[in-house]
Amino acid sequence: MSEKLNTAEYLTYLEGFLTENRKAKFLEILQLRTNHFTVAIEDVFQMHNTSAVMRSCDVFGIQGLHVVEQKFGKSIDAEIAMGAQKWVDIKQYQTNQSCINALKEKGYQIVATSPHIDSCLLDDFNVSKKSALFFGTERDGLSEDVFAQADCFLKIPMVGFTESLNISVAAAIILQNLTHRLRNSNTDWKLTDEEVLIKRIDWARKSIKDIERIEQRFLEG
Secondary structure (H helix, E strand, O other), X not given: OOHHHHOHHHHHHHHOOOOXXXXXXXXXXXXXXXXXXXXXXXXOOOHHHHHHHHHHHHHOOEOEEEEEOXXXXXXXXXXXXXXXXXXXXXXXXXXXXXXXXXXXXXXXXXXXXXXXXXXXXXXXXXXXXXXXXXXXEOOOEOOHHHHHHOOEEEEOOOOOOOOOOOHHHHHHHHXXXXXXXXXXXXXXXXXXXXXXXXXXXXXXXXXXXXXXXXXXXXXXX
16 A cells, blocks of 8 residues: 555545544544454354454454454354444454464463463453453364463353353453453553554545545545
8 A cells, every 4th residue: 555545644635525423433432442452263163253252342442353264264244243344453364373473473462261271360350461362262262372372361250050151252241341441540552643543544444435536536636
């Protein structure tokens, strides 16, 4: 993409095609978005669960979702996601290791979510650390790759006979708790000015019909 398309000038041009309400909504939501936490899910067998986790990321302000498709390569269920795929950044990987490596390079600690390991309870988790929250399959949970390389383990307190929750339910509970506590902490969790600019441009582009023609007109102007 041309560098000219990542500028404030381009954003101003695009916003000329948006309503004032739309522009204000983007700004409002981006003030509550974060890359401090990110979510990774591996080989989720039922696609509607992947889509539901994506929706939870959007609802609770998580900007990035990392999807490993080592076994089950599927497209996002747009009906379940309800448009969330437009607003959440989705990165796909072919192996668990490539996902882990990419997240570690970005400074994330790897957090394995599991009810079966003596780990940190949800309310005790340190929200100040930049963390990638890994969720496993409905059938087998997280892979040995993640368990072996995890920096810490996280679980939801449970008091019933059932030992585990559906992945989409578990993700929603964890994200609501951690993002609420994060926003009430002293941690610098917000997007940078550059990240906000990039997302405003991205979201504006996704909101405009015939964007290719409009984009070309800007470049030729």
